[in-house]
Amino acid sequence: MRHYPLVAGVAVAIAASTLSSPVAIFANPAGTNAAGVEQIRVTPSKRIAVLDLDFANVSKTGTYLGLYGQNGPSKGVSNLLTNELVKDGTYVLIERSKVEAILAEQNLGQSDRLEPSTAAQIGRLLGVDAVLMGSITQFNMEDQGNDVSIGRIFGLGGKQKKQIANVQISTRLVGTATGEILSAAEGSGRADKSGGGGSIFGISASTGGDSSDRLLGEAAKQAVDQVVAQLVTVAPKLAALPEVLPTAEPVxxxxxxxxxxxxxxxxxxxxxxxxxxxxxxxxxxxxxxxxxxxxxxxxxxxxxxxxxxxxxxxxxxxxxxxxxxxxxxxxxxx
The missing domain is CATH 2.40.10.410 (FlgT, C-terminal domain)
Incomplete structure (x- = not known):
């Protein structure tokens, strides 16, 4: 089985507060002159957390690739989505290791299917304004083209094919205060490349190279960029929601x-x-x-x-x- 860097993991630049505990969330007191005197200035940007996208019902048409373990490419695509949201800067993203820690604490796996109400509860535990959840609905490679055989009796053969990568994702932004679905964003990507290959006496002689990694990465990036663009337009709606204060009275x-x-x-x-x-x-x-x-x-x-x-x-x-x-x-x- 071939492996794909996108699925194995994508480097993520996280814009979140420095943490000394995997399950605690902090406010950054930068700029405070004296403890107990000046109120911390909390960033006006809304905080969101990205959960691993569900991979259970992914389309399996064409050549099916990228199924590694239970989550498949969900972690890689989710990391890519987090990374691009961080680059955009509209929202403050919570470090994904913190999301995993909270899920483990609540006996929930990233692969578990979550209802919006459960996602909202997780968001409250994380101290975020909204949670992004969703599914990878397609993640596959297709080979198109015809095989051309020459002298099969001598073990000679050749083929010309076109590789096509297809990725589709569907997401929902859930407000943590009420569990309301604030927005639904979808994206799709498609990347292709033609290549030739052949064999002599059963020995492969490929000329096109294995470009599946790159093609899947390109298709996923296209899909993620479309989702990010849609989520950015929802920021004013999220910002306009009234702050819902907790009613519990701690001691x-x-x-x-x-x-x-x-x-x-x-x-x-x-x-x-x-x-x-x-x-x-x-x-x-x-x-x-x-x-x-x-x-x-x-x-x-x-x-x-x-x-x-x-x-x-x-x-x-x-x-x-x-x-x-x-x-x-x-x-x-x-």
Missing amino acids: IADVTGQEVILNKGGKDGFRPGMVLSVERVIKEVKDPETGKLLRRQTQSIGRLQLTEVDAQSSVGTILNGQGFEVGDRAKAVE
Whole structure:
């Protein structure tokens, strides 16, 4: 079986924050003069994550190539898609190793078929505004041409053929706040080359060379470029969506200097850069019959901004206020 560099992997330049943990997401505090004083300026560009494209129902017409392991060319094409989105610069892309880490943590494989609602949940864990998912619907080579035989009794033969690579991909951009499909983008590519070859007494004497790698790469690049162009036009729509703040109220688990650790994270919709009001509980009203909490009265004692988020917890830096204690509650305000 022949191997293709596109499938094996494409070098990806990722524009994402530097990470010290494979499953934690950080806000970049560059430009902050003093911890606990100046609010971090969060980039206005929307953050998206690219999941591996599904390869289960790929067209198998012509000469079928590129099926390596369970995912086939899905990882290579998905990396290429991420790379081209990074080059365009409209969106901020999340490092794909981080996507894989979150999927592993949730017991989901990149090859698993995901519904938009599940993709949205993964996006919230990653702290992104949208998730790009989809399928490779065609990825194959075709050989066109006629064989011409000369003196088969002597083992002589020759042929002239035309190699054609076909790649088609279909994607959906899913908003993480609601699970809504914001856009559907499709792309197709086709590359071909003519070449000749022959054999003498069963020994190959090809003159055209094996150009399948290059042709599949060219076709995939064409398809990806079309998808990227369509996704760029959706950026204003994504930017115009109202910010949906999480409703969960995390509790402070630790306070060390200007750093505060909360007991909720990406699983509940929290993301780096969010600002939370820290609330001190001053009164709880319970149902006299059932003992169920009816209302909690709180008083704001300051604000903090999240700088690091994983699935289960968050880390924030104090913006203003003092006297924060373990057990104080917080709620997202911006």
